[in-house]
Amino acid sequence: MTLINYKTIIQTQLKKRATLIFWVTLVGVVIFGVVQAMARLGHTLDNDEAFTANMIHQSWIEMFTNFSTESAGYLYYLLLKLWVLWLGESEIALQSFSLVCFILTILATGLSARKMADNSWAGIIAALLVSISTYIGLYFATVVRSYSLLSSQVALGMLMYAYFLQPSPTPQINLPQKKLLWGLTVLNIASLLTHPLYIFFMCAYTITSLFNSRKQFWALVGCNMLSFIVWNPVLYWSIQLPTISWMQTPTLADLKNGFYHLWGQQEIKLLLIYGFIFALLNFQKAKQFFTHKHGLMLLSLVSITVLLPFVVSQVKPMFLASRTPALFLPIICILVAIFVAQVGEWRTAFILLVFLAFSSGQKSLETFREPDPLMTRYSVRFVAERVSCGDTIILGGFAVNDVAYYLKKFNVPLCVEQKVFPDSTKKHPGWMNFPELLKNRKELELEAKTLVTELTTPQRKMTVWFFYSEQWEAHLEYTEIGHILNVELDKGMTPVQALDLNGWSFNRVLVYTSNIN
Secondary structure, three states: OOHHHHHHHHHHHHHHHHHHHHHHHHHHHHHHHHHHHOOOOOOOOOHHHHHHHHHHHOOHHHHHHHHHHHOOOHHHHHHHHHHHHHHOOOHHHHHHHHHHHHHHHHHHHHHHHHHHHOOHHHHHHHHHHHHOOOOOHHHHOOOOOOHHHHHHHHHHHHHHHHHHOOOOOOOOOOHHHHHHHHHHHHHHHHHHOOOOOHHHHHHHHHHHHHHOOHHHHHHHHHHHHHHHHHHHHHHHHHHHOOOOOOOOOOOHHHHHHHHHHHHOHHHHHHHHHHHHHHHHHOHHHHHHHHHOHHHHHHHHHHHHHHHHHHHHOOOOOOOOOOOOHHHHHHHHHHHHHHHHHHHOOHHHHHHHHHHHHHHHHHHHHHHHHOOOOOOHHHHHHHHHOOOOOOOEEEEEOOHHHHHHHHHHHOOOOOOOEEEEEOHHHHOOOOOOOHHHHHOOHHHHHHHHHHHHHHHHOOOOOOEEEEEEOOOOHHHHHHHHHHHHHHHHHHHHOEEEEEEOOOOOOOOEEEEEEOOOO
16 A cells, blocks of 8 residues: 555544544534523513414414514514424423524534634634524523524525535536525525515625625525515515514614624623734734635625614614624624634633633523523413403503413413403504504593493403503503503502512502492
């Protein structure tokens, strides 16, 4: 056997060993992320999560009908409904779908960084950064919203994009690249039907492909145009919905807070200091990274994906510091990971990552030890165990979501009537414009009087349980509307007690009985 053959065998063995080490480490990172995320698993659902749970609890026809007034994120609800048909509608079952998406995000982000940098170390760093993203990755990993799914779709899009950018042996788009284009088209449509924010990522990777090849740019333009044509009717319809009417124009402080939400304020500052120091110490490497087309492409990709929704939000607000970073978490992790792998020094990088992982793990441990942050589940159970047939439960405003979900969970009998005030919130529980409702105060007062009259006619012995928010600084109009009904109930019925129960949408449960001896 020749010396060349020996070298080939040794190189093959070393490559297999390196691949095995990469996958074992990547699986370890995934397990670490899942263990941290499980600290929040089983927590009480908040208002938006309960809305999602109530949406998928409906029949298929009812759910599709409500899409026209509630949400443009159809795919998430469809997938989640299929998921609960298998696992049920408990909090853990609902949250576990987001956890699976979180796992997919870690894997796809790690593989994307490894492919783009041709460096396994970069892939592990990127995966770890996702797994320790305390306020975005880990938080949304157990939240019954579409953001974890959105992050996984961006990560998958980056993985397909990385493979698509590989040099072609022919001047034309080859067959594997054509297959990737069709895959990207399907992923684009699915992602746009999950959350409209994905369109900014589409724009970003299309524009930045110019760094690589004009033919790839035009191929991606065609791919995205087809995706947009399919999605356009949904876009037109969703623009008409007032679901984001409550959002405000973001400021530069909001943009900064969006970055802080990725890992935490101190952690972000530490990463910036590390990057700055090693850019100075390894100036030539840093210069090469940022002047090479791949470094410029990554930096441009991140910049466009982050800044474009912020700029558009100056006209049509859609940027939220606590949610929008789910869109750019995977690509920022890839950028940071490749920079650290190519410019940083591995020993100090290892120490930094261990520190960040320890900090993230400590926060997750604190979350696990703390009591459930919301008391909705326990408060509604208290009432559910005491209501009787003939009683009426009144859900004030927001309570049409979280309280309604737990009333179903605790099997409150159908003979207990449930009323909603204002009644119009039943038509669109996913968005409630209380300041607008309060402009018609006379109508609300009339509706409150009518409701109390209905409860007291014909005269019969009954108990009314009103989930009421007495004071809420963030939603003063909401509490004022509840106060209107409270006044009418005090006039027309006998107050029994104010139960010191609270949840996401209420901080009192007012109990009344009919005025009958």
